[in-house]
Amino acid sequence: MSRKPRTPTAGPAPAAAAVHLAAVPEAPTLHARTVAIEDPGELIARLPNASASETFSWVRRGDGLVGWGEALRIETSGADRIRDADAAWARAVGDMRISDDVREPGTGPVAFGSFAFSPDSRAGGVLVVPEVVLGRRDGVAWLTTVTPADGAGPPLAAPVPDPVVAPQDVRWSDGALDSPTWRSAVADVVRRIRAGDVTKVVMARDVVARSARPLDVRHLLGRLAAEYPACWTFAVDHLVGATPELLVRREKGLAACRVLAGTIRRTGDDADDLRHAAELARSSKDLEEHELAVASLVRALRPYCASINVPDAPFVLHLPNVMHLASDVTGVVDGALGHPSTFPAHSADGRGPSSLALAAALHPTAAVGGTPTPTATAILAEAERMDRGRYAGPVGWIGADGDGEWGIALRSGEISRDDDHRIRLFAGCGIVAASDPDAELAESEAKLAPMREALAQA
């Protein structure tokens, strides 16, 4: 983990504070203030034109959070990247002055975060507290500002944003592997599964897009939120996407996870799609893949929960591009089970680990790694021949009491830090003994569709 003071930007924004595990005496105390506001309209439409590293979103069906600017940044790396960030956040909120008139999940200071899939990735992990957060939930709207306690901060009103810029002349190129090479890598993995080395391996691929104009995160967010309202449309530190999969939400002592595994493509014909949905719900290949994913999630969640509810059978989640087998698993988080809260000051009742500590315990799930996890992740790292970066890692937000929501960063892309015209998109598929490499290539294309379409000009 490293301290990273923000590079100063123009305008009246306050200087960013930095934090690490030890006390940082020179860092200014931050003041987080939340006030109720009139309905701001579409949250994403209120984002100003900030850089990709200072634009934040976590929006579903119009509710959620958007943020901009950077008041505090926590960077981590290695195997403990998620737990270290959780501990640093607990300390940071302990040092803040907080005034919160609204007291809903997502009010008070929040940190948006994203973490690399692999402990070995150079992408590490990050939590950023924006200078301004705009939120809405069930008809209640609020604005939070985070400023040095002794300084003047941004005004307590959302700015009028400037026009969104669409991409132009987008050119596509291969990522680490071209399609035929990825297809044969999948065929090799199928052979290893049939030989009994492993049961399931999730194989991902990347493609690269370059726009003649710099990419405007708000364009991508707007398109994704409009087309995929059932997904969580996110932006954190250059990573942008709309994921249908919830790694874990923790709210008032209850954990909720949405596990997806088992996929078919949409045809565009409703009657055909309904027939395919029924086939998906009966397909032994997909049901087996799904059961593996649910069982591994439940195994990882059990040590933290007094009770867990697992549905008897999955439902079919219909998205515009694909349909998935889905299970919503819930659990009552219990701090008395030997995993006390990381937030003692905020959870004196011992309500157990924070949302981020739970994310650390659950990542990587079988849905994005495979089964058994250690063998599967070793095989995928070798077979994919790329660093996944933050794709398929936890992405979401955490509040001052440790509650928060963490999705799995799927259906997403990472805007290059060196070239804001360039974005790398990712998609993966669960490979089992019965997998057909051609069908998996087509499935990966269907999973790339949301981001490919969001990059379209008009």
Ligand SMILES: C=C(O[C@@H]1C=C(C(=O)O)C=C[C@H]1O)C(=O)O
């Ligand atoms: C890995 C991805 O998706 C995952 C794999 C799925 C599958 O193989 O059926 C379904 C949903 C996700 O858990 C992706 O979208 O990149």
